[in-house]
Amino acid sequence: xxxxxxxxxxxxxxxxxxxxxxxxxxxxxxxxxxxxxxxxxxxxxxxxxxxxxxxxxxxxxxxxxxxxxxxxxxxxxxxxxxxxxxxxxxxxxxxxxxxxxxxxxxxxxxxxxx
Amino acid sequence: xxxxxxxxxxxxxxxxxxxxxxxxxxxxxxxxxxxxxxxxxxxxxxxxxxxxxxxxxxxxxxxxxxxxxxxxxxxxxxxxxxxxxxxxxxxxxxxxxxxxxxxxxxxxxxx
Numbered sequence: 001x002x003x004x005x006x007x008x009x010x011x012x013x014x015x016x017x018x019x020x021x022x023x024x025x026x027x028x029x030x031x032x033x034x035x036x037x038x039x040x041x042x043x044x045x046x047x048x049x050x051x052x053x054x055x056x057x058x059x060x061x062x063x064x065x066x067x068x069x070x071x072x073x074x075x076x077x078x079x080x081x082x083x084x085x086x087x088x089x090x091x092x093x094x095x096x097x098x099x100x101x102x103x104x105x106x107x108x109x110x111x112x113x114x
Numbered sequence: 115x116x117x118x119x120x121x122x123x124x125x126x127x128x129x130x131x132x133x134x135x136x137x138x139x140x141x142x143x144x145x146x147x148x149x150x151x152x153x154x155x156x157x158x159x160x161x162x163x164x165x166x167x168x169x170x171x172x173x174x175x176x177x178x179x180x181x182x183x184x185x186x187x188x189x190x191x192x193x194x195x196x197x198x199x200x201x202x203x204x205x206x207x208x209x210x211x212x213x214x215x216x217x218x219x220x221x222x223x224x225x
Binding site for chain 1: 115120123146148156157158159160163164165204208211212213214215216217218
């Protein structure tokens, strides 16, 4: 089954404790992206990757890191989480970044930072 | 950078009523436009998309959207909603290798 998977689905952590949210897709997509969803703000792009070893900042990259060492994986790293990073995070992938390619979304990771 | 505006964030209507959600975008280049839906507790799914051709686009579950280039709009419509259409709806524009979303419309359909 074609899908985007994220782990963990739920995470409660404390300020300053480094964490990684994994994202994996099995569709051989070149483009991958991370979004955060907050009430009343919609989805905002954090980082995206056009292909392996190619990443770029989205609209809200501060406090986050990503890497793309393999085509299928695109982990999101919070080196020192803060309470304002409490949010619902979605990973997505698509064939490419341009043209009308549909983005396929993962199930989401609900992160709470206390 | 591209941006998207959605109006009437909260919409409450009865079954069989018609639904129209407004979406306006700003972007200087060629745009690809999308509507995504997020049912309660689920991830986003594509409703429909436009990239060229007929400006009236038909999607899944009876939804359609009309691209009006002169108005920079891509409004979503459904003639007769069902309780199962209760969800949050997001308009998005793809440009410069990035997808920008609007803030969403929370739609509640009362049986």
